[in-house]
Amino acid sequence: MDEKQLVKDCLKGKRQSQKLLYEQFAPKMLGVCYRYAHHKEEAEDFLQEAFITIFRKLNQFKNEGSLAGWIFKIVINTSLNCLKSKYKLTEHLDDFSLDNSSLYIFPSVEGSEKDLMQFIQALPLGYRTIFNLYAIEGYSHDEIGEMLGIKAGTSRSQYTRARQVLSQRINKEQNVSSRGQF
Numbered sequence: 001m002d003e004k005q006l007v008k009d010c011l012k013g014k015r016q017s018q019k020l021l022y023e024q025f026a027p028k029m030l031g032v033c034y035r036y037a038h039h040k041e042e043a044e045d046f047l048q049e050a051f052i053t054i055f056r057k058l059n060q061f062k063n064e065g066s067l068a069g070w071i072f073k074i075v076i077n078t079s080l081n082c083l084k085s086k087y088k089l090t091e092h093l094d095d096f097s098l099d100n101s102s103l104y105i106f107p108s109v110e111g112s113e114k115d116l117m118q119f120i121q122a123l124p125l126g127y128r129t130i131f132n133l134y135a136i137e138g139y140s141h142d143e144i145g146e147m148l149g150i151k152a153g154t155s156r157s158q159y160t161r162a163r164q165v166l167s168q169r170i171n172k173e174q175n176v177s178s179r180g181q182f
Contacts, residue, residue, distance in 0.1 A: 001017075001020070003063075003066075003067045004063055006020060006021055006067075007021075007058060007061055007063075007067065011058055011059055018055065021054075025068065025071050026047060026051070029050065029071065029072070029075045030043055030044065030047050032072065032075050032079070033046040033047045033050070033075060033079050034121075035117075035120070035121070035132045035136065036079040036080070036082075036128070036129060036132060037079070038125075045082070046075075046078060046082050047075070049078050049082060050071075050074055050078035050079070053074050054071055054074050057074070076133075076137060080147060083125070083129065084148075116170075119166055119173075120132070122169070123162055123165060123166065127158055127161055128162070129148070130144060130148075130155050130159050130162060131158075131159060131162040131163070131166075133147070134155070135159070140152075141153075141156050141159070
C-alpha cells in the first residue's frame with residue numbers, strides 16, 4: 001500500500017491501516033526516542049505520546065514531502081516536549097562563551113556504532129539532547145535554540161562541551177582497552 005492510501009485509510013479510521021502505519025514506523029522512531037530518553041521505558045513513553053500526536057494531526061499531513069520525514073519531526077518534537085516538561089531541560093544547559101581553545105578533535109571510535117551510542121547516551125541530559133539534535137539529526141544551532149528556547153550560542157557551547165566529554169570518555173575507554181591487550 002502506498003503512503004497516500006495508507007494516510008487516507010488511517011483518516012477513515014481503519015484500524016488495520018493505523019496498525020500498519022505504526023508497525024512501519026515505530027521501530028525506527030523508538031530508536032530516535034531512545035536517543036533522548038534516559039531508559040527504554042521512557043523512550044517507549046515518548047513514542048506513545050508521539051503516535052498519539054501523529055494520529056491526532058494526520059489530517060495536517062499534505063503529502064508535501066515524505067510521511068517518514070513528517071513523522072520524524074513529530075517524534076523529535078514530542079521527545080523534546082516530554083523532556084522539557086519532565087526535567088525542565090533548560091536547567092540542564094550552561095550558558096558560557098565559546099573560545100577556540102575548548103575545541104577538541106573528535107577521536108575515532110574503535111568498536112561498533114552501538115558503543116558510540118552508549119557513550120552518547122551516558123552524556124548529561126543537556127549535552128546529550130543538543131548533541132543528538134545537531135550531530136545526529138542535523139538541526140542548526142539556530143533551529144535548536146528555537147526548539148529549546150535558548151540562544152544559538154548556548155547550543156554551540158553545549159555541543160562543544162558534549163564533544164569534549166565524549167572525546168575524554170572515548171580516549172579513556174580506548175586507553176583502558178589497549179592496556180588490557182598483550
